[in-house]
Amino acid sequence: MKFNQKFPNAEIDFEPKDLLIFKSANVYPCEVCKEKTSWVSMSFETHVCSEECLDALWKEYNVMNKPLFCECCGKSIAELRKEIEEDGIPRFEGSKQLKCGKHYLTERGDVESTSIYMDYCSDCGSKLEYEDYKLIYESHPWGSTTATETLIGGYRCHACGFETEV
Ligand SMILES: [Zn+2]
Ligand SMILES: [Zn+2]
Numbered sequence: 001m002k003f004n005q006k007f008p009n010a011e012i013d014f015e016p017k018d019l020l021i022f023k024s025a026n027v028y029p030c031e032v033c034k035e036k037t038s039w040v041s042m043s044f045e046t047h048v049c050s051e052e053c054l055d056a057l058w059k060e061y062n063v064m065n066k067p068l069f070c071e072c073c074g075k076s077i078a079e080l081r082k083e084i085e086e087d088g089i090p091r092f093e094g095s096k097q098l099k100c101g102k103h104y105l106t107e108r109g110d111v112e113s114t115s116i117y118m119d120y121c122s123d124c125g126s127k128l129e130y131e132d133y134k135l136i137y138e139s140h141p142w143g144s145t146t147a148t149e150t151l152i153g154g155y156r157c158h159a160c161g162f163e164t165e166v
């Protein structure tokens with residue numbers, strides 16, 4: 001449905017709940033269908049005219065951001081999926097999710113790992129180097145002083161430039 005139909009009386013800067021869009025003062029062609037619209041997606045920072053067009057942007061985004069390699073072992077996701085489909089066992093009794101070793105298949109068809117380590121780039125499968133990690137330093141009160149803990153928040157791959165959000 002067109003946002004203009006859904007929110008016919010919206011004023012400039014109006015932000016409908018949960019959609020991450022707002023009505024701007026400028027009219028530009030919709031990113032997807034090129035129809036002129038004043039609605040702007042905050043997630044994509046571009047004009048978008050309808051729910052369908054916004055869905056199309058998310059679909060495209062999700063396809064582009066699908067991991068190709070597992071971050072815990074660097075194996076290709078396609079290979080892991082095949083392995084799980086052939087040799088997988090239910091994650092727990094009655095579960096529809098299949099697992100094989102530390103990898104499992106979610107209901108959405110994504111391959112996930114139970115390992116918390118990110119050792120490999122999910123875009124090219126290269127082993128990450130220490131400099132690739134985005135480190136977050138967190139201070140915690142420790143008695144009368146503070147202790148600093150180093151956490152890994154994400155990475156930027158040295159081989160392909162792929163970057164994860166922190
Ligand atoms: Zn559109
Ligand atoms: Zn893995």
Ligand SMILES: [Zn+2]
Nearest residue numbers: 121124157160
């Ligand atoms: Zn990479």
